Amino acid sequence: MNSTHAEGHSSGRQRLENSKTLEEILHTATSFEETARNFYRDLAPKVSKRIRWLVDELADEEQRHFDLFSELMRRDDIGEQIQARVATPAADHRFSDAIHLPDLGDAPDDQAVLQYALGREHAAMEQYRELAAATAPGPIHDLFAFLANEETQHKAELEKLYYEIVHSGGV
């Protein structure tokens, strides 16, 4: 977990900042998703079957991002694509502020997994957003904004799931 975490923050950021082309940026981003996917896939057999669906879903979601970025890299009309999708950025909320990143033990429960995933999405979102803010308008700025938007959306889905599972109806 520590390595993934680190990659998502300092060294990852450096690598992204140093990236010059759209392709390079996408390549780096794709590798982040791959790392996360592998993390969840490794975790799945370790958790109880009762919550394995959650870990599987997270892995699938990372895989979806991985596929999306890989596909974008292969296309030549990439600039247009990104612009179209950045046009409607999802709102960012700071729900995760109140949730601290836990230390996932050997057999984490559903809440721990969700909190980890939320933290990761939040960190990724913040990072892409900062990068977007730091770059001048242009394709690279758009790409970062696009990535931030993707992560924001994913985080929103996770927050909903978190509410459903942990705040089970609040009876």
Next chain:
Amino acid sequence: MRAENYEARNHPPSNEFEINFGPNHPGIEGNYALKVKVHGDEIVAARADGGYLHRGFEKLMEQRLWIQNIALVPRICVPDPAPMEVAYSMAVEQLCGLEVPQRAQWLRVLLLELSRLAAHLFTFGGHAATTGMYTPMFWGVADRDLLLDLFEELTGGRVYSIYNIPGGVRRDIPDDFLTRLSDTLDYIDSRLPDYDNLLFTNQVFVRRARDAGPVSQAQALDWGVTGPNLRATGLAFDVRRDDPYLVYDELEFDIPTEQPGDAWARTLVRRGELLQSIRILRQVIDRLPDIGGPIRAPIPNPLAWNVPAGEAYVRIESSKGELSWYVVSDGGDKPYRVHIRGPSSMHAVQVLEHLVTGCRIEDVAQIMFSLDACPPEVDR
């Protein structure tokens, strides 16, 4: 429809004919027959023959919820339906011990007197027609229509008001209703000289109606004759005054009477009552704005309404006479038994049979109409 009327009999003498007046005949307010035997122009025997309008009201009411009957009861007398609703509601109120709010009582009087007015306009128009004078009938029906407009405004229906329910009435008067009522009353008032000119002082009518179907006071009392037909024999009896209900004891009105007890007297009494109804309605117009409060006492959910076991007897004065309702509840959600004494059931059978016997054939229709009988009251 009486079976015996259709049995094979000894063939009548060849100079006697049997004639059916009705069941479809303008001489009566509905389907009703009078089978008369004529010898020349003279009626030698008569048999009232009802049943053409039999819908089994009394029995039907036993199958319906207390509230559902309010839609059924006005149909027992088409020209004057309001007394049916009021009497039924009063009977149910008596059984339940429901206190009807003052304003509702005044509104009921308003409805009853409007209905009486409409019924009388209809009746003397009808009586005129049976003497061959159709103009008063057209006028009567046209002027009655103005009253039906008021019914429509007040109750939502032109003929069957279905305005009363046990506990009170369904709606308060609409805006400016009293003004329009007052205007209509003024108009009808202004029409009376025309009616007098055309009908009541018209010698064609007077000579036809005088001495037609006379009833003596003693006979009337023996036969259970009530209402205008009784008052035409000189007896001033009116339930509104002699056994007051609603707020009639707070109202000023006279009881018109005539002496001869014939067709002319009966119709003339109705003319007098028309004036009295206008007088009562004017008092209602004056008083109603000062009477506040609800128009209905709270009643239970009509679908779950058990009326306490017991029996209620209610009598009121309809335009035809004394209308009484006897309602029995066994504590259930429907009446156990209902009996309706429609005044017409006395007038249209034995009185009519007696009166036409011996008269001339051209008077049969006007005698029938002058009794103002309502066949469904017979066929209830």
Next chain:
Amino acid sequence: MSAIDYKKSGSILNPLKNLSFFARPAITEPLEPRRASLRYRGFHLNDWEKCVGCSTCQKVCDNAAITMVKVPELAEDPLNGVRNLRPAIDYGRCCWCALCVDLCPTGSISLSREYVHTCTDDQLSSYFMLPDPNGMHKEFFGEGWNKTAENDLVDPQRQAMNEMAPDARIANFDEIVAGYDRQQAIIEASRCVQCGMCHDACPTHMDAPEYIRAIWQDDLEEAVRQIYNTNPFAHTCGRVCTHRCETACSVGKRGEPIAIRWLKRYAVDAFTPEQIQAIVGTGDTTPTGRQVAIVGSGPAGLTAAYDLARLGHAVTVFEGLDRPGGMPRYGIPEYRLPYDKLDADIAVIEAMGVEIRCNTWIGRDITLDQLHTDYDAVLLGLGLQLGRSTRIPGSDHGGVVKAVDVLRDVTAEIPETVPASAVVIGGGNVAMDAARTLARLQRQVHGAVRVTVSALEDFEHFLADPEEVTEAREEGVEILDSRGPKACIVEDGRLVGLTTLKVLSIFDEQQRFAPKYDDGDEQMHSGEMVVEAIGQMSDTALLGEALTERLAWQRGRLQTDDDGRTSEDWLWAAGDMVRGPDVVHAVADGHRAARSIHRALAEAKMEERAS
């Protein structure tokens, strides 16, 4: 009074008077069709948006002129009391009395201002019309007779329930609600229009119209019989049911719904468990020789036990705690559900021949495998007995507890130490239960109430029932909405309170949960105890790793078929653990599982005979 002398034959010139008519204006009527009066009782109009298809118009119709017609394009929504039925009028029967309007619970029906309807060609089909708001054949003449306060025959007000005043109830656990007396119950029952929306909305489809009718007729034995058709937790549901019936109630569309829950309570409270048993009988008691083990003695487990015992199966219920009843006993405070009332329900169930073994924890005292070996079928009826934690900083402190644990401990025995101040995190009914329970204890021990509830949701989207919020406030509980928990504050090893942030909004534009916080608005709520009441889950440790792995799961819950059978053919699951927390859902689930078990046992018997 006659002013007319018949003997006067009048002047010969009398006919000339009629010449005056020539001088009078002629009466003319316009040729255009005229509109009927504003309250005319013309043809039916029906607002399909308002109409819920409750059929009350049909019931009050004098002439059976109304037929309810299914309109498949319309949505059915039993939970909100909406059917896709709409009234059709047979104008060969209608008498235009407008009682349908006066008694319509929703006010959707009115009558038009159309005097006479004329139609041509293909419209000539019949007298049978399905009214909509547009008028017959889309000819709209305006609305005539409609529902007003004057002619409305629906009684919008329910019978008030007597409740203990806040002062009287705050220092004890006595039941707050007094229950209806005979007169109140009969009047309340009489408000029912017998539409059956309650039956459709109820998870266990209670025959509510029938028992309400029986209560109205003062036939309480019949009412109990109807109640027990579908629900052996009548005392419990008569008090704490989530009463979806009342949400769906047609009368509730404009007024207050019929107090169906209180009526049920009134009916069953009239009898002792022995009398109830005599009324409902014991079913078919011919033993089948089959044995069923049920884990958990809550509503799901005991309902299944009741059904199975009445079908002749030998049923043993295993309960880990001291007393049977499950979450209703250990999760619902006594002031809402007195223990003796729960005992009454259980006594009736036991009288059917159900054996309940308390203090027997499956997975610890007896393994599930053992039950599998010893019994023909096993049903799991577990509640959500584990509280969820916020896992905010400091939440691992010993003074931070879960609401379910607090409630369970108080049921078991009144605790010796009661915190003088407490903060509850959560905005649902469990949070209210915990807060109000603590408030009572504080009043008893410390003489003053110091409980703060901090809820994430704002009052617009509050999860707890409004009456719970009102009553909790009356009892001195402070309730704060839109507060997100930040940290439990520990000073020198001692818990001193909770800090929260203001929630700016809780849902995003798509109504998804996504709270926004205001970092600038941080508050500290002091408390020696912090109670977490945010959510619960079931404890499935008893399944063991191997069985957990074998079983199919569905998003964190055991996967079952519609009748509660799991992927293992000997194991069923029912109630909160598969359905989420709700007593009446658990009862419904218990019935379904019992039917399924009974069917499976019968099939097994057939196979045995065949082989």
